[in-house]
Structures are given as C-alpha cells and as structure tokens.
Amino acid sequence: MTTLASLTNDQVRLAARPTGLPTDASWQFTEEPVAEPAEGGVLVKVLALSLDPAMRGWMNEGKSYIPPVGLGEVMRAGGIGVVLASKNPAFKVGDKVTGGPGVQEYWTVAPDQLKRSGLARIDTRLGSVSQWLNVLGMPGMTGYFGLMDVGQPKAGETLLVSGAAGAVGQTVGQLARIKGLRAVGIAGGPAKCEWVVGELGFDACIDYKKPAPEGVQRWDAVREGLKQHCPNGVDIYFDNVGGDILDAALARINRKARIVICGAISQYNNAGGAMVGPKNYMSLLVNRARMEGMVVFDYAERYPQAIAEMAGYLKDGRMKSREDVVSGGVRAFPETLLKLFKGENFGKLVLEVAKE
C-alpha cells in the first residue's frame, strides 16, 4: 500500500466568478496532504475528469438546478478514479469508481458524504474509463433520457441535434438512428462533420461554420443546411447550444415537434450573463410544438438499465464513442476547459489526471 503521508493532493479551486469566459484569475491552485479515510470512508485516486459545458453555469452565483460552486471551493467535476484506501466494506482497494471528485488528484469521501457523493463502482468490462465518462456516463445518460423521455422519438421521424460531435450530441444522433429515425447533426468544421456522418453514421451533418459560397451576400450556413438536409422538417430538435442555431431550428420544426433543451453553450459566456432568447419561439404556437428542459440527475434511478442498453450498442458496434483526452493533470484544467467554449474539442472532452 502506498504511504499516504507521502502524497500531495493538487487541487484547482474557484477563485473568482468570471463575467465572460473564465480567465487565469478565475482559478487558484492549491496543495493539500492526503489523509487516511475515516472509518466508513473511502480514498479515491482520480484517473480522469469529465469537462462539461455545464461547468460554466456552476461558476455563476445564484439559484440553478444545483447550487453554485462556492468561492474558494474545489471546482466541481465528475470523474473516474480507483480506490486507494477503503474503510468501507462496499469498496475495496483497486475498485474503479465514478462520482464527483472535483478538480483534484485525490478524493477523500467521508462516510456521511458517501450517499450524496454519487460514488459507485463501475464495470470496466462494459467500457473503458473514458467511455464511462462519455456514452456510459453523464453525457450518455443525458442523451439517452433527453431523447427517449423528453424527445419521445418515433421511427421515421427526423431528429436534429446541435453539438453533434460533442459528448451528448454523438450519443443522441446514434441512438436516434438505432431507434429508426433520420439523424441530422450540426457541428463546426468539415472534419467534425465528416466524422459525424462517416464514422457515427448520421444521415447528414450541417457545418455551422461553412463560409458563404462566392458571390452570396446573405448567408446562413445552418438555414441553408436545414433546407438541404431536413427537407421534411424537424420532428425533434435536441439543443445543446441555444442562440442563432436554436432560432434556425425553430424555423424548420414540424407540427407537434419536441425541442429538448439540454444546454445553451453559445450563451454561457455572454458578458453579464445576459442570455439571448429564441426570437422564433412563436413557432411553438404555429406548429403546436413544445420546448422542454431536462436535467439528467432526475433519471438516476434508471441509469443502470440505460447503461446496460448502451453498453450493448457499444459491444455490437452500433454505438461508437470518441473522447478527446487531454493529458497534463489537474493544472491543465483551466486551459482545457476553454476548448469547450471555443468548439475545439472533438468528442467528449476528458482530462487525464493520472495513468491507471
């Protein structure tokens, strides 16, 4: 067994609440000694962290679906780790676990925090560590329940999903295909779009960054793409981005369409937190359509059955997953997070904290 006393826990704490994109001033690096777990507790060595658009919201003050990260607190993050020491019979040294360790190298879970921490063993035969942060993890569960429960897909319908090359988007589109829908993605740049169609098997992918053809004055790449690739309109729009793309989608929805509001990454870093609302929302009236929000935690009791289903698709090859794994440990967290907001990640963004 490692001598715990010799270990140092590198941490990243929230130092200040940003107004736009997070900057160096948003973060503080700290070090702490690693302590033995208390009776009933567990010590986890963090292997990988999940970097998610929602993190930006957690940095803001004010009520949301979960409380904000407090100033001076270790930044909240989901992750995968390995049990390094355990004084709890439910966990043994070497177990791979998922939970919310935060942005730090070691996570000591006190016995009274065990339930709230979400600490749970994972079965690595079902998927790799990074897949457990992707298709089998929070993004996969978000895509699964967002599509299946809120979107209520029917075979033959057309699904549109933004952030199609991202963690949630890749799950949503592939799952829609499995369920017999036409799946159209929206992503930034030809490389992502080619991967979404060629590798993931979407029916089409719209490059929202596509430049105007020569001589064309008024150009909206998404609107043009929707005309071309959704000739029969959109029955389900799974929205991860908000902003202009949400408006373009609203302009193409069918009667009784369902819009799943999962995120709005285009709006999270607006200065002063001033969101721009969907100016085409009256399309909901014209089309008797609905727009509905979802939070994955509500479905926690049903994760096991969804994970089993998704693991089956991974195994039989109908579901592929791509992770953008960045190494560099917790100190690389601040700059890695920015990749999300610049659209630079290609697949689920994962920060590797330690080798297995």
Add this chain to the structure above:
Amino acid sequence: MTTLASLTNDQVRLAARPTGLPTDASWQFTEEPVAEPAEGGVLVKVLALSLDPAMRGWMNEGKSYIPPVGLGEVMRAGGIGVVLASKNPAFKVGDKVTGGPGVQEYWTVAPDQLKRSGLARIDTRLGSVSQWLNVLGMPGMTGYFGLMDVGQPKAGETLLVSGAAGAVGQTVGQLARIKGLRAVGIAGGPAKCEWVVGELGFDACIDYKKPAPEGVQRWDAVREGLKQHCPNGVDIYFDNVGGDILDAALARINRKARIVICGAISQYNNAGGAMVGPKNYMSLLVNRARMEGMVVFDYAERYPQAIAEMAGYLKDGRMKSREDVVSGGVRAFPETLLKLFKGENFGKLVLEVAKE
C-alpha cells in the same frame, strides 16, 4: 323578406401590410351590392364581429398557422350573424349563426365554401350573441383547451395568466378556480385588476402598470407582484403577451411547470416583425419545465362538449363574462382594433355591426 337588391354591403379590406401598428393606410373601405345566395348557399346579416390580437398576425405576409389575409381581400374576422336568406335546408331564415364572415355587413356563403366557412347555428339560450363571441366562442375555447389540454391543471396548483381581463384570460382564470387551482392574473391598471379579483373571483391580480413606490429606484411591477402573490411559485403560466412579462413568469416557475403559449400581443407590432425571445428560457431546463404552443382550431371536434360545460358554468354563475362592445359598424373597425394593442379594451372586444 327584405329586398336584397336594395341592400349595400359595407366592407373593410386589407390595403397594405403594416410594419408596426396598423394605420389608416392599412385599410380600404368598399361597398358591394348584396346578392341572392346560390342554390345550397346562405346569406348572413352580420350582427357582431370578434376583434382579436391574432388579427395582427393575419395581416403579415408569410406562413403561419393559417394563410395571411391577401392584399385587397376583406379582412378576416369571426362573428355572429342572422340568416337573411337560405337556399340550404340546414339553415333557415332567422337562425343565429357563428362563423368567419370577415369585416363586412353581409356574408354570402357559397355552397362549396360552406364547410370551410365554419358556419354553424348557435343556441342563444346558452348565451347572448356577445357571449357566443367570448366564453362560448373562440376565446373561450382557446382558454378551455389551452388550460385543460396543454396546461394539465391539478387542484392546489397555482395558475398565472396574463391579459387576465381580456377574452381568453378571463376564461382561463375562472376555469382554473373552478378546477381547484389558485388563480393569479396580470392586467393593466387598477380598474381591470379590481374587476378580475372582485368580480371574476381570481385570488389576486398583478397590475403590470403599477408605478414604483416613492423612493424605489429599480422597479418591476410584475416581479414584485409575483413575489407577493405567487409565494409558492407558478405551476402553469398561460401566456397571452410575451416579452418582459413572459420573462418575469419564467423566473418564478416551479419544477415541471407548464407554460402555455397562446399569444404574444406585446410583440406583434414590433417594427420589422422582430420578436424578442424569452431570455430566461433556460429556466425551462433548471425547472424541467415545458413551453408549448396551441391553436384552438385543432380542438374543433371537441367544441360542443366544451361549450356545454362552459354554458353550465355561465348558468350557475361560476363563470362570468365581460364584453367590451363598441358600436359604429364595420367602418369603426380600424380604430376599434387599436384598442387591443393599447390595452384599452376591458373584456372581450366586440364590434357591433347591426342590431338584432
């Protein structure tokens, strides 16, 4: 029988599409001789017309839930009339009828238009002519199906409705009370608010025009009113107005709230048709809530049962109705319509075209 040849049909036609509020230039007055109905057709003398916020939308070009009124066409309007001549066994002279006569004094319905025209006899024992344009008419049906089908009310919940003194709003709030909900209205000015509470029996009404108390710098009458009158949040928000009031409501919704999108009168006259979207729409995510549009025509098959239920409430006094009846005939249409957009109507706005 009146000599039809001696009658002149005064009409109001759409002359130009307005960019903001309709002006004199939007309309053209015409006169036509009144013709005998063809075999199988009906001639209706118009008694009263329904003036609705939706009319503004019908004046715009472009696809909506129904086609726009064409330039040069008689302006579309719902109304009540009396059969003056009939060559159809289903209608006899003297029958009171409802339908879409448009803004004119006489309505000749050709046999091949009979079905599309919505022409139907009404039972004036169930309600007066103006009640047939209000609680028993389109606004009443809109309120009924919007609340019951889209809003899915449960006893004990809190309903909030904007335009509470208007045609749809008065129905929605009273019906919510009948179904065991707490009903809170939003209306402009103390007279409307007092009537909404004192006469209609709403639990409270928020005056969105209420001036700031002395010394208060930052004042939002709706937000303050919501804090005071919806201390347990809002479970159903029935929106007739859009804009800032929709945003204020979004900020107060409960988990699993339903927002019924019925209209957006605050936005219909924005120059260039530039709607402002609800910037607080991410409250749908935080609260796992939904926003859903509805169009009353979808429920046409179920009107008879809803009318029977509402007529029962009118009879036993649990439902009251108020109409703002303006006389002056069809030529008074242009200026009367503007009352809606200035919030000057008090109750369902009806234009009297002829005495019974």
